[in-house]
Amino acid sequence: MSRIVFPGEVIAEKPVRASYTYTDGEKTYATVISLMSDDGKLVPLEGPYEPLAEDVVIGFVSDVRFAGFTLDLGAPFTGFLSSRDTRIVLALGDIVQVRILNVDEVKTIDLGDGRKLENGAIEKISPVKVPRLIGKRNSMINMIAHATGCQIIVGRNGYIFVSHTGNHALARQAITFVAAHAHTSGLTDRVAAMLSEACGRPISPDVVPAPAPAPAPSGGYGYFGGSGGREYGGRREGGSRGGHDSRRREGGYREGGSRSSSGSQDGGRRPFGHRRENPGEGSNAQHSDQNKAQNTDNQTPAGQGQENPSPPRANDQTNEGQSQ
């Protein structure tokens, strides 16, 4: 069972470093309204985006400069996509999928691996609801994409690209519905029902769409070494992660695992090495087998007797290896 915890509420009787928490050196407190499960997992219900290296996010070009492009990633963040790190040419207003290379102490964000997304629009949800929108093994987002015929790409920053091909209005409706009910149980079934009714044919979360030809990854477009520990447990405060620079990405993200184990040990609990789902292509593509995106649906909303989310595999490096 989970209970709701509030800003200023004690969540640990010792100092812990984790996202969306605060410690005074003696105890640790929640800083935003969150769900706390019995086994100590803290999942924020609301909160701003905390940019981390390796995050795949979506933004739009807000400034074109000689050396690169400034992307709006959702207030209050902007990132810079240097011309060195991308071969694509962008114009003001273009929608771009990018990966965060580096975030410094004053939240300056360096971006790489830009991929222009055409013929679509951005929908916005609160970033903390992104895992729910993606669903276990991409189930939720695949279902919505399949039912609407839209290409949907979910950025970790809460920006979601929805293509115009397909029923954009229904996709938007489904996304809004998930965001509004992200903390409830049985959500996947309810969304399936809603989509079935709208489409006039049964839509099921178990449908695995035939993989469409995946867009060729641009150079170094590897992944999801998620930085674990968005949830309680393993986040290192701000700053760069082991000296990322644009050359490293070709080799995949081995740091993934090590990062997530920092600072998260707490009385025998497993560190939160959750690697986040591939927030990249939702629908047609892909992942399914190739990227084995981890289960990020680790929220245990109140009352949901769901099967256990896969236990944190902080040190499991297998995913990284596959990416390239």
Added chain:
Amino acid sequence: MSSKTSKVALTRDDGKRLDGRADDELRPISIEAHVLNDADGSALVIWGKNKVVAGVFGPRECVPRHDQSPYRAVLRCRYNMAPFCSLEEHGRSGPSRRSQELSKVISEAFENVVIAESYPKTAIDVYIDILQSDGGTRCAALTAAAVALADAGIPMKDMLSAVAVGKVEGRLVLDLSKEEDNFGQSDNPMAFASRNGEVLLYQMDGLLTREEVKAGIEMGHKASREVLKLQLDALARVYEQPHETTVPLQLAPGQKFAPPQPA
């Protein structure tokens, strides 16, 4: 604001206050969170006859640029009264000096609890509108703003709850009504942090002895815990009973919003 002798009798023959309350009794309060669609976070507080709405935006780009801080988010709170809020005349437009002072002390109360260092160069804007006033609006405003900030997911070290204590005919009383505020002997609004009861806002006027100051703080802190419960309940209900976002301004004080059941 307060006078040495009451022009109006503020205690009834049965010893109760004019509105029938005991000395340490709060007026009935309703709190609803997430009442606005556009704002990032919002709350409605109905406190006795007071009706207050708070809306929060941020962290967002800070304009004008010169207001920005390179180290932290700038917190900007604005307390504003609607011209139709008072029982008496139509109010003038624009912030009065009183509104400006209240905006300042309210901002400063939240500067203590909001973790602003996470968002340099941005602004967190808190707007509190007094739609109906009946004494104690600043406490209702602080209480609403705290809920709106939590609703917006702005990281905070603490929740904050406010309440006013006063003195009427020689006795300390809790949560002054408008008449008690106008004709009583002291008005003493205060706000407390939820974690450890630290005082985040403290003002008084009138005359109090040292013992009265101490007793007032104790009375106020105890009552602020009751207010905190209502604030947290309002936030929890956003998730436990999701419904269409609306400002249920018509609620009676103490009543909870009952969303129409989905078909």
Added chain:
Amino acid sequence: MSEIQDELKRDVLRNMLSQGRRADGRGNFDYRAIQIVKNPLQNAEGSALCHLGKTQVLCGVKVDLAMPFSDRPDEGVLSTGAEFSPLGSHTFEPGPPSRAAIELARVVDRGIRSSETIDLKALAIEGMDKVQAIYIDLWILDHDGNLFDASMLAAMAALQGTRMPKVEDKKLIRTESAGMLNPKVPVVSCTFAKVDERILIDPTMDEHKGIDGQLTIATTPEHVCAVQKSGWAAFSQKDILDLVDQSFSKAVELRRALD
């Protein structure tokens, strides 16, 4: 930066409209759900909260005694204000009323005044220099487009619920009522938005970013009583006549919401 987002929204809007669709699935001449809550406030002499889709507009009416306008000494005073409260939209800033807020107040005022729904002469009081003054204040709580129509509905509903305080010995006794204001005719407005050559009714905030112009037409059951064209787009002369007809037709549905 927000201008770029607006441009993106504009493209989305145009794209959808070219497919004959609106984002929420409405037809071009469909209103969103309207709900009016009457007299949610007790200190104001009249009040109403209008919900139009996600737009929420509050109107408060206060009655005072005031000196009449010098050119109309035997008429009561009617004054309308509008506050675009910064909590109502990420696009509203604190400060003096913007031109859009002033425009809104003046258009709603014209609708009420021209319709003569309030008998201003009846607000004068025998034996007194001062007259009764009706102050209508619109307070935008939540902006999701079409503030004009929501404000007109809120103002009309607030006036319909206004209790006049008793006047005795040249003073207002607010705790006693002298009866209701009883406005004579219901005034409502219809706002039409123009995108290229297409016309939509009741634009949302997102749609608002993509439109080129608006025409707001206020009507009583028999007459047009206020019109305002805003935005840079031109309307053809035929458009204007067509939209007047549409307004009369739509007004029936809007007046039902006032009941």
